[in-house]
Amino acid sequence: MRDVLKLGLVLMVICAISGGLLAYVHGVTSEIIDERKAQEVAEAMRVVLPSAESFESLDDEELASIKADPRFAGVDEVFEGVADGSPVGVVAKVQAPGYGGKISLLVGMDSELIVTGLQVLGHSETPGLGANIAKTEFTSQFVGKGGARSLAVDKDGGEISSISGATISSRGMVTGVNLVRDLVSALGIAGGVGR
Amino acid sequence: MSPLTAFTNGIYKENPIFRLVLGLCPTIAVSLAVSNGIGMGLAATFVLVGSNLIISLLRKLIPSEIRIPCFIVVIATFVTIVDLTMEAYLPQLHQVLGVFVPLIVVNCIILARAEAFASKNGPGASIMDGLGMGLGFTLALCAISIIREPLGTGILFAAPDLGFEGIRLFPAEYAASVVTQPVGGFITFGLLLGLVNLITMKKNDKHGC
Numbered sequence: 001m002r003d004v005l006k007l008g009l010v011l012m013v014i015c016a017i018s019g020g021l022l023a024y025v026h027g028v029t030s031e032i033i034d035e036r037k038a039q040e041v042a043e044a045m046r047v048v049l050p051s052a053e054s055f056e057s058l059d060d061e062e063l064a065s066i067k068a069d070p071r072f073a074g075v076d077e078v079f080e081g082v083a084d085g086s087p088v089g090v091v092a093k094v095q096a097p098g099y100g101g102k103i104s105l106l107v108g109m110d111s112e113l114i115v116t117g118l119q120v121l122g123h124s125e126t127p128g129l130g131a132n133i134a135k136t137e138f139t140s141q142f143v144g145k146g147g148a149r150s151l152a153v154d155k156d157g158g159e160i161s162s163i164s165g166a167t168i169s170s171r172g173m174v175t176g177v178n179l180v181r182d183l184v185s186a187l188g189i190a191g192g193v194g195r
Numbered sequence: 196m197s198p199l200t201a202f203t204n205g206i207y208k209e210n211p212i213f214r215l216v217l218g219l220c221p222t223i224a225v226s227l228a229v230s231n232g233i234g235m236g237l238a239a240t241f242v243l244v245g246s247n248l249i250i251s252l253l254r255k256l257i258p259s260e261i262r263i264p265c266f267i268v269v270i271a272t273f274v275t276i277v278d279l280t281m282e283a284y285l286p287q288l289h290q291v292l293g294v295f296v297p298l299i300v301v302n303c304i305i306l307a308r309a310e311a312f313a314s315k316n317g318p319g320a321s322i323m324d325g326l327g328m329g330l331g332f333t334l335a336l337c338a339i340s341i342i343r344e345p346l347g348t349g350i351l352f353a354a355p356d357l358g359f360e361g362i363r364l365f366p367a368e369y370a371a372s373v374v375t376q377p378v379g380g381f382i383t384f385g386l387l388l389g390l391v392n393l394i395t396m397k398k399n400d401k402h403g404c
Contacts, residue, residue: 007261014257014265018272025276029283036286124294127227128348128375165372 041106045079045091048108048117052081052088066187074179081108089116090184096176099168100124103133107180114146115177123169130169138163138170142177150178198323201316205327211304212335212384213391218304222336223380225295228344230354232336234288235295240329242277242299244322246270247313251321254314266309274300304332342383347374 045055058066058078066072076093089110095102101124108117120134132138141160145151151174152158155167162170211217225235249269250257257265278296281289289296299305308328313321345351349370353361373379 007258010256010258011261011264011268014253014268018268022272022275025279029279032283033279126375129372 049081053083055079092180096172098172105176115142130166201323202327205331210331226339232340236333243329244325247321247325250313251318
């Protein structure tokens with residue numbers, strides 16, 4: 001019995017030292033990491049919606065009501081791009097289904113539902129195949145497309161040429177972009193209609 | 196064991212991948228590009244040296260019944276510190292290594308060296324052992340990925356995160372994408388393991404096989 005207590009105590013001391021050390025390291029590094037991440041997101045937003053001068057995040061209540069709709073379960077964050085005091089488009093961070101897991105996408109769309117920019121923030125697709133979705137060669141073909149019709153890959157009769165050997169990843173990207181398109185048109189965020 | 200033997204041991208005689216056949220999961224997963232192999236190898240070497248040192252210093256304080264949980268706590272703490280520090284101060288490098296840094300925790304080479312070497316030897320020898328094992332791991336990763344990368348993609352030494360496109364050896368249409376799958380990883384590894392065994396046998400017994 002005494003042995004068990006002694007062993008437990010040793011383990012506890014080691015874990016406590018480790019925990020304390022990690023708490024300290026986390027405290028020092030988290031500020032730097034968060035600051036850089038926020039900066040990266042801000043830069044990415046400017047790239048995907050160049051016409052906007054500033055971005056306003058939707059407030060928590062609005063975002064919660066969007067997420068409550070099962071169609072928009074993949075929506076993470078929504079920002080409204082503003083220029084000269086009037087909304088020019090939307091930047092949304094969404095999760096799309098990929099082959100190896102979720103693809104995290106930042107999509108910029110103007111009020112005409114045309115894609116203004118697209119950036120892959122994170123994914124776990126197969127290196128050399130599905131991972132090519134993050135390359136500009138693939139993402140750039142979305143830019144300037146959209147409008148009245150939702151997008152589709154060429155195999156499904158659409159205008160996006162999918163990456164050979166990675167149709168599921170390519171479809172996932174299209175699904176993500178269409179999600180933003182549906183979001184913008186359903187809520188009329190960009191035109192301010194639905195508010 | 197002299198520090199020099201402890202160092203060279205890990206590179207050839209007890210190479211973690213080709214002789215001990217340890218840590219295959221990260222090996223198969225990351226040996227798709229030489230740049231990944233070097234990144235993973237160096238990150239693992241760093242953790243290996245650090246955890247070996249700490250465990251060697253603590254070896255007389257840790258009761259043998261609970262040594263495994265203690266080792267794991269030390270290793271996981273080390274990996275997390277490396278991960279956080281790298282993300283904060285070396286974001287570029289952290290992006291290159293990405294998921295490979297947290298993957299180091301599950302790399303059984305590190306636990307194996309803690310158990311087999313650092314818990315029985317002094318800090319100096321343990322550091323040398325960590326360096327040798329880490330370097331042996333890095334070399335083995337490079338050996339596998341230098342075969343898999345060109346066969347699977349047609350490109351050698353691609354490092355997209357460093358802005359280097361790599362050397363294209365042949366068009367992508369001729370690349371065998373199965374080599375980039377785990378199956379191709381195991382086949383490549385098996386063939387290399389056989390080659391290493393053949394060389395070792397020839398060396399040990401000039402008349403044999």
